[in-house]
Amino acid sequence: MALSKLENLYRQMILDHAMHPHHYGFLKAASHKLELRNPTCGDVLNVQVILKNNKVAQVAFSGSGCTISQASASMMTDEVLGKTPQQIEKMVTTFSKMVTGNPPQNYEEILGDASVLEGVAKFPARIKCATLAWKAIYQALANDQQESTVGFMRHDQ
Amino acid sequence: MVKKMSEYRADFPILNQTVNDEPLVYLDNAATAQKPRAVVQAITNYYYHDNANVHRGVHTLAERATQEFEAVRDKVAKFINAPSREEIVYTKGTTEGLNWVAASYGSTHVKAGDEIVISYLEHHSNLVPWQQLAKKTGAILKYIDLLPDGELDLTSARRQITDKTAIVSLTQASNVLGVVNPIKKIAALAHQHGAIMVVDGAQSTPHFKVDVQAMDADFYAFSGHKLMAPTGIGVLWGKSELLADMPPLEFGGEMIDWVQLQKTTFKAAPWKFEGGTQNIAGVIGLGAAIDYLSAIGMDRVQKHEQQLVNYLLPALLEIPGVTVYGPHDPAKHSGVISFNLAGLHPHDVATALDMEGVAVRAGHHCAQPLMEWLKVAATARASLYLYNNLADAQKLVEAIKATKEFFNHGTI
Missing domain, CATH: 3.90.1150.10 (Aspartate Aminotransferase, domain 1)
Structure with missing residues (x-):
């Protein structure tokens, strides 16, 4: 039956992350934070980061969303720990390329477990769900103010 | 010989396809409806045989295009039982119609302290224009509550609509909950308090008989594409005396009566609202969709x-x-x-x-x-x-x- 195709998207690891997300919650002393909304579906995602010595020492996310957006956020938090904003920028770009079907050769190395989301490329309607958390951390780190700000998803992202 | 309901499906080629290796089951009609051959053919015929700009040519094609374009106004008037064809304003859709009422009627009739009453059921296009109008004029935007099952709470309506209310604007049918609002009752309430009744007909016009006079609305907006016409064409109906009084929102070609160096007079409604070259093929498609629906009943x-x-x-x-x-x-x-x-x-x-x-x-x-x-x-x-x-x-x-x-x- 046609639902078998879903297995390319909803891999076990993705379902596990969505069911039991890592780093879910808030950080008291975040150095960078951002709220990002997906206007297409109304999902809201909060990302908070503590940057120490130019590396992500702690990260947390909260919000509600579909399996893909929650799993992607959970995996993102795993992968960015210990990384510099420059490394994260590269990860975000790589992730975007991967889910739009143009992964660079070493994408698995750059994205770690999050590369399991590559199946999203076959489901174009779900690309925004997958990229929400990655755009959020990218914009959060680019935001130098201590105040939480609201970011924007553009239609072409 | 009247066709059976089951026979109409064959008029929609798009439905005869597989999606992800399964036969397509299209259940997103509240977003947009599919188009029957008759509508696509009407548009093709127009482009193949009659294409010209309307209202401004002396030649035969221009005359033909104008006649077809204006004939659809009569079809629309009959379809929603409007008393006059001149009350039918072409728009690009429900959103534009509602925005025009808010921007034109609203900004000339609503003042600080007035109330605009809508409900929790509303689509953003029947909410944001009123929010903007309230912000601009200092009016207050109020919401009619819903009963637990999502139906409009008439007790709340009676409480919210007061002598300060200038505009009541409601959807006739919800795009989420499937409820149909008792517009006639709400219109009576609005009129008792001297307010006008605006109706969002996007989800009702395609699905059941609409009678703007029976419901006693003052403005009624709907989209073509949800009733099988192309996207980018819609209708705003308004009572003659209200349309006559409303300033146009787009100035330019076609909507003018006489232009001088320092002043311009405008055409009468509906033409004063239709500045610039209109979506002529869209109008032709709308006419064909209305014919198709009317033939079914x-x-x-x-x-x-x-x-x-x-x-x-x-x-x-x-x-x-x-x-x-x-x-x-x-x-x-x-x-x-x-x-x-x-x-x-x-x-x-x-x-x-x-x-x-x-x-x-x-x-x-x-x-x-x-x-x-x-x-x-x-x-x-x-x-x-x-x-x-x-x-x-x-x-x-x-x-x-x-x-x-x-x-x-x-x-x-």
Whole structure:
């Protein structure tokens, strides 16, 4: 039956992350934070980061969303720990390329477990769900103010 | 010889295809309807034989195009029982119609302290224009509450509509909950208090007989594409005396009477609102769609959809873990059914249904305040039209069961 195709998207690891997300919650002393909304579906995602010595020492996310957006956020938090904003920028770009079907050769190395989301490329309607958390951390780190700000998803992202 | 309802499906070539290796079951009609051959052919004929700009040419094609363009005004007037063809203003859709009422009538008739009354049911296009108008004029935007099953609360309506109310604007049929509002009662209430009644007809005009005089509306807006016409064409109907009084919003060619160096006089309504070259092919397509619907008969369309709801609503309610929003009594529910599956986000549900060939919408349906009222982030929504059949409804039910199974048992 046609639902078998879903297995390319909803891999076990993705379902596990969505069911039991890592780093879910808030950080008291975040150095960078951002709220990002997906206007297409109304999902809201909060990302908070503590940057120490130019590396992500702690990260947390909260919000509600579909399996893909929650799993992607959970995996993102795993992968960015210990990384510099420059490394994260590269990860975000790589992730975007991967889910739009143009992964660079070493994408698995750059994205770690999050590369399991590559199946999203076959489901174009779900690309925004997958990229929400990655755009959020990218914009959060680019935001130098201590105040939480609201970011924007553009239609072409 | 009148065709059976089941025979109309063959007029829609798009429905005869597979999606993800499954036969397409199109249940996203509240977003946009599919187009019958008759509509596509009318547009093709226009471009192949009659294309010219309207109202300004002396030559034969220009005359033909103008006649067809203006003839649709009569068809629309008859279709919604407007007293005059000159009350039919072409727009690009419901959103534009409602925005024009807010920007033109609203900004010349609403002052600080006045009230604008809408409801929790409204689509953003019948909410944001009023919010903007309130912000600009200092008016107060008020909401009519809903009963627990999503029907409009008439007690709340009586409380919210007061002598300070200038405009009441409501949807005739909800794009989320499937409820149909008693516009006539609300219009009477609005008029008692000296307010005007604006009606968003986007979800009603395609599905049942609309009579703007019987409901005693002052303005009524609807879109062509939801009733099988092309996108980018819609209608704003308004009472003559109100349209006469309204300033145009777009100035330029076609809408003028006489232009001098320092001043200009405008044409009468509806033409003063139709600045610039209009969506002529869209208007021709709208005319063809109205002919198509009229040949079937709106009563038959409504009856057919109601029969499908009579099966679908109880069938969905029987599936454990399915929540249906809006009234559970099929008699109170039109062919727009919003639902969620326990523990699943509607986006995941919609992707799974798509793999089964079933097209539904998932999201907030441009009704975020209503989502808040329902205390959900989003819902899935199946919406019916005249070409859907019992097999479509059954396939939806089966596909929902399969989706539940897939996510519950993690068959991966």
